[in-house]
Amino acid sequence: MFTLADLPYAGDALEPHMSAQTLALHYDKHHRGYVDKLNELLETADTGGSTLDEVIRRSHARPARTAVFNNAAQCWNHDFFWKSMKPDGGGPPIGEIKNRIKRDIGTITAFNEAWASTAAKHFGSGWLWLTLAGGKLEIMTTQDADLPRTHGRTALLACDLWEHAYYLDYHNRRAEYVQVFLDHLIDWDFVNSNLAAAS
Incomplete structure (x- = not known):
């Protein structure tokens, strides 16, 4: 079973650039939905793995496992996206x-x-x-x-x-x-x- 990882900052920490409402909808509804759907699919799909990376690798480019790949990849993408941002971030690269x-x-x-x-x-x-x-x-x-x-x-x-x-x-x-x-x-x-x- 996979769990929804905690955000690396508070729900309102990215305001005014990303509102708390947007973050809550995105994280609590969309991201959580991918995690829940992935766990549901893994109960019946022969695409197990101890890590998200393994599930992605085992389901990629396999038509019968497209749903598993899509939900696993979206879990990974969102985890990475949250970490790609921080309060008072942006500006020129360093x-x-x-x-x-x-x-x-x-x-x-x-x-x-x-x-x-x-x-x-x-x-x-x-x-x-x-x-x-x-x-x-x-x-x-x-x-x-x-x-x-x-x-x-x-x-x-x-x-x-x-x-x-x-x-x-x-x-x-x-x-x-x-x-x-x-x-x-x-x-x-x-x-x-x-x-x-x-x-």
């Missing part, structure tokens, strides 16, 4: 990730523009990621529940592009939400720790 962005993407302005344009081009629901692939940083999106590891990439940072992540606060203005995430919410220390672990 530490080694700043150096790697300049090396692999160009200026910080170029990174910000690529982040925004990649999100704008994504159709429908999914996720926006900063990843490491072959030792190089890449910005990418995945559709629905998909995640970077299925494409041979390591996740460093995640921004949820599903409408429930921003619709209460930003209505249909996804671009504004993505910019606010960049300017005020990213936990660059978390990104740097992921980079160090992957290097």
